[in-house]
Amino acid sequence: MSIVASSAPPPLSRRLLAGLFLLALLPRLALVIVFLKLPLGLDDMFQYDMLGRSLAAGQGYRWYGRSDVARLRPYLETYYAIDLPTAAVPENGYTTTFRPPGYPFFLGAVYVAAGLTHRLAAVRLIQAVLGALLAPGTALLAAALGLRPNAARAAGLALALYPVLWMYPIGLGSENLFLPVLLLGLLLTLAADRSGRTATAALAGGILGYATLTRGALVLFLPLAAFWLVWPLARRAGTARTRLRLGAVFAAAAAVVLIPWILRNSLLLGRPAFVDNSAGYNLYVGYYPQGDGGFNTTAAVQSLRYLDDGQRDRWATEQAWGFIRSDLPRAVWLLASRLAHFWGFEDRELVYFYSNGFLGEIPQPWLAAAYLWLVLPWVLIGLSAPWGIAWAPEGRSRALALALVAATVLAYVPILAEARFHLPLVPLLAAYAAAAWTTPHPFRRLVAGLRSGQAGSWLAFAAVLALVSLWAWDVARDLPRLTAVLAPGGSQLHLGY
Incomplete structure (x- = not known):
């Protein structure tokens, strides 16, 4: 029996979901095939690969083995000032607590199945599939949030055609796993709230726990999600017990996933630690x-x-x-x-690949058009999502969405922030942006809400103004680099990632 007033979302057709998946898969597969044999080129990727190979070999969670140090020694000496005699390095490398284990365990599993010779090609192909799942997953999320079917279709289409995400499967990066796992966890959390089933709550907690093992910043969202499942307690005792049970089971499942690795890191460091110590x-x-x-x-x-x-x-x-x-x-x-x-523009992929000559020399105006094609989808989603949130018909689901946004911002802004850190929010924000796009007469409703003094409309207006101001700031400080990249010879700048 449902424990909330809202009914189950109308089912989306399998044909629609399959079409969204294929539409999202094609550009990802095309890029992966073009760059299938591209070697690793970034520190993060080398480190993830070391950890994945160590796990696949049954040697534990280790990196910088003797053979890796011998191969990377010139780089380590030049860029890190590390003078490390190869003979002093343990043959299997150093046990580490620095990186969270979720993504390396995924890599290890792929390496075991595919073998080491073609491991990067296998990972890239699997990551293309995982990334393509974001499109139908976002459509399902929009439906689960109580949005209209046409909004769900538009949201799935927006994710299928979001070009920044097309590029991620080429590299080894935790976003490739984190985004689909987080999306699955959100869907299960909404389903648990709607159905009142403890098994679904346990699965949601476990999945979001694993997402936290992949990107530790998600930990701030876990207690908020557990509290959301509990609150508000209904007046009827049976329903109140159901809600308390849902929240407790969700929290326990997440803890079961996280605690073993937390204990492992704490024992290795000799002090309380988390899933990583970065x-x-x-x-x-x-x-x-x-x-x-x-x-x-x-x-x-x-x-x-x-x-x-x-x-x-x-x-x-x-x-x-x-x-x-x-x-x-x-x-x-x-x-x-x-x-x-x-909240800035995630343009690093284009800048890195172009400035290092991977794409050759692209003349203007085509290069500027490519840049706009990359960033304008985020502009469209960012400017639209606040209105979709304000106009959302189902306030309870909206509370969970806002909790994820707040937890993500609070996890990064006090410490270190990059534009790529907002990517986990793109499916959620795309769902609400699509709700705004598909609202009948949206501009008329926008103006009417502001004129009548509706609090939600004015909050959305303030969010849009803040976002535009932050974009202007971000573009202004990045303008010298961007101007150099777009100028003739920009393909030979060899900028870092």
Whole structure:
């Protein structure tokens, strides 16, 4: 029996869902095939690959084995100032707590199934499929949020045609796993609330627990989701018990997934720890005196010269707190700066691939058109989603959506923010943006809501103004780099990621 007033969402046709999946899969597959043999080129990717290979070989959660250090030694000496004799490195590498394990375990499973020779090709193909699932998943999410069927179709179409996400399967990055797992967890949480089934709540908690093992920043959302399942307690005792049971089972399932790795890291470090111990590293980068609150390559390199995870974390944390105490006004300013980074344009893929010659020299105006094609979908979703949220017919589901947005922002803005960190919110925001697009006479409703003083409309208007201001700030500080990339010779700049 349902424990909420809203009924189950109308089913979307299998034909529609399959069509959205295929539409999303085709561009991803095309890019993966073009770059199928592309070697790894970023530190994160090398590290994920090391961890995946170590797990596949049954050697535990280790990185920088002797053979890896021998191969990377010139790079480590040049960029990290690490002079590490190969003979001093353990043959199987160092046990680490630095990165959360969810994505490396996924890689390890793929490597076992596909073998090491063609492991990168196999991962890229599987990631293309996982990414394509976001399109039908977003349509299902829109329906589960109580939005109209035409909004669900438009939301799925928006995700299928979202070009930034087409590029992610090429690389080894946790977003490839985190986004579909988070989306599945949201669908299950909404289903548990609607049905009152403890098994669904347990599955939702377990899935979101695994998503947190993939990106630890999600941990702030878990208690909010558990509380959302419990509140409001109904007056009827039976329904109240059902809600309490849902929240408790959800929380217990998430804890069962997270606690073993938390204990493992705590024992290795000799102090309480989380699923990763990168907080000190991120704090150092986020408050680095020559930085602006976003990722800074110079700062990132400095703390990574410490190979011991515990030593690195202690040193980076002490340095970061020193930066904060020495200039509190700047630390406060960095919070606003990170908001602009978080909500900014995710153009790194185009800039990196183009400036390093992967795409050749593209003449104007085609290069500028490609840039606009990359960022305008985010502009359209960002400007529309606040109105869809304000006009949403089902307030309870909207509360869960806002909880995820708030938890994600709070997880990053005080520490370190990049534009890619807003990507997990794109399916959710696309659902509400599609609701605004498919509202009859949306501009008439917008004006009427503002004229009548509706609180929701004015909050949406304030959100849009804030977003436009943050975009202007982000574009202004990135303008020199962007101008250089778009100018003749931009394909030979060899910019970092």
